Amino acid sequence: MFDSRLYELERQGLLRNILSRSSPQGPRINMKGRLLINFSSNDYLGLSNHPLLKEAAIKALNEYGGGSGASRLLAGGTELHEMLEDKIARFKEGPSGLILNSGYTANVSCIPSLETQYIFSDELNHASIIDGCRLSRAKVYIYRHCDTGHLEELLYSVPGEGSKLIVTDSVFSMDGDIAPIKKLVALAERYNALLYIDDAHATGVLGKGRGSLRELGLSHRPFIIQMGTFSKALGSFGAYVVCEEPIKRWFINRARGFIYSTALPSSIIAMAYKAIEIVETTPSLIETLYLNKERLISILKKSGLEFRDSETPIIPVFFKDNEEVMRVSEKLLNEGIYAPAIRPPTVKMPRIRFTITAAHTEEDMELLERAINKL
Numbered sequence: 001m002f003d004s005r006l007y008e009l010e011r012q013g014l015l016r017n018i019l020s021r022s023s024p025q026g027p028r029i030n031m032k033g034r035l036l037i038n039f040s041s042n043d044y045l046g047l048s049n050h051p052l053l054k055e056a057a058i059k060a061l062n063e064y065g066g067g068s069g070a071s072r073l074l075a076g077g078t079e080l081h082e083m084l085e086d087k088i089a090r091f092k093e094g095p096s097g098l099i100l101n102s103g104y105t106a107n108v109s110c111i112p113s114l115e116t117q118y119i120f121s122d123e124l125n126h127a128s129i130i131d132g133c134r135l136s137r138a139k140v141y142i143y144r145h146c147d148t149g150h151l152e153e154l155l156y157s158v159p160g161e162g163s164k165l166i167v168t169d170s171v172f173s174m175d176g177d178i179a180p181i182k183k184l185v186a187l188a189e190r191y192n193a194l195l196y197i198d199d200a201h202a203t204g205v206l207g208k209g210r211g212s213l214r215e216l217g218l219s220h221r222p223f224i225i226q227m228g229t230f231s232k233a234l235g236s237f238g239a240y241v242v243c244e245e246p247i248k249r250w251f252i253n254r255a256r257g258f259i260y261s262t263a264l265p266s267s268i269i270a271m272a273y274k275a276i277e278i279v280e281t282t283p284s285l286i287e288t289l290y291l292n293k294e295r296l297i298s299i300l301k302k303s304g305l306e307f308r309d310s311e312t313p314i315i316p317v318f319f320k321d322n323e324e325v326m327r328v329s330e331k332l333l334n335e336g337i338y339a340p341a342i343r344p345p346t347v348k349m350p351r352i353r354f355t356i357t358a359a360h361t362e363e364d365m366e367l368l369e370r371a372i373n374k375l
């Protein structure tokens with residue numbers, strides 16, 4: 001039965017396969033013996049293979065061992081976990097922090113545990129948010145992408161005394177656009193809702209790395225829950241929420257992915273901690289990231305391709321149909337450029353989604369320029 005289902009996926013051009021590296025993540029990767037320039041990773045600052053992160057991991061491995069052996073509630077966590085929670089709270093300029101095992105786990109655990117009656121979710125939110133909404137028992141309203149007018153209509157339509165949660169990605173991963181957070185904060189305040197902001201792609205990137213609130217000149221409010229990951233720009237793994245202390249304690253008691261899952265190994269925690277220190281002390285990393293992004297934009301402008309210049313390192317280049325996007329992606333691959341095609345139903349418009357990093361060199365960019373000019 002699964003053979004025929006898989007065949008059907010393949011026939012529709014929707015079959016997915018695992019691709020593996022034989023090198024560290026970075027601007028140049030080795031895949032199946034081929035050296036490729038990589039424009040598909042979320043390792044925006046090139047920290048995942050940073051010597052100081054690896055050194056921190058090895059030190060923690062030696063001090064605390066490999067696996068953590070139990071959940072946080074059963075002493076699976078270490079002092080390092082608590083230090084990272086303090087660190088991320090201060091970095092994000094909020095009251096308290098809690099580590100979760102991944103961004104996916106955070107969203108499917110924390111969103112349902114809030115037990116709100118109504119959830120309002122942007123139509124382009126990440127799959128983990130969609131799943132978190134599904135797992136909750138709330139009535140879920142989907143508002144049109146970044147359409148705060150539509151959101152307000154929906155907020156207005158439900159009983160005023162009902163508990164409400166507005167949930168959004170801050171940076172949308174397929175377009176690189178930024179949610180109207182200022183407006184969302186105002187609406188959450190006006191309608192007495194909680195606001196849950198997923199800063200997965202903003203952490204380490206926007207607002208000097210501190211995320212979307214800082215980028216937009218906003219500060220923490222009691223009704224805001226910031227969530228984000230250590231797995232993208234911070235080069236490690238795992239996730240956090242930053243929120244009021246009672247909400248954190250509620251998550252400790254109710255978020256099932258926190259309670260019923262083994263704590264992250266301390267080596268992973270130590271890398272995340274070191275990454276935050278590096279972001280705090282090395283502003284040139286984010287500056288280089290944005291210089292590289294501007295370099296990509298100037299290459300794309302000259303190329304005549306249709307693209308979106310976002311405020312983030314995620315730059316989508318659009319094509320009219322699946323055949324064309326596949327053809328261009330293949331051609332780039334033949335030139336040693338890894339920039340995969342993304343097709344419906346993942347997105348409406350077929351595209352190549354370039355992600356640029358601080359670790360790309362001028363030579364990488366020149367090779368990309370040459371490959372694009374050949375198209």
Ligand SMILES: *Cc1c(COP(=O)(O)O)cnc(C)c1O
Nearest residue numbers: 102103104126128169200229231
């Ligand atoms: C990557 C991502 C996640 C999932 O985080 P993981 O740590 O990879 O599980 C959640 N939300 C958004 C918006 C993401 O981009």
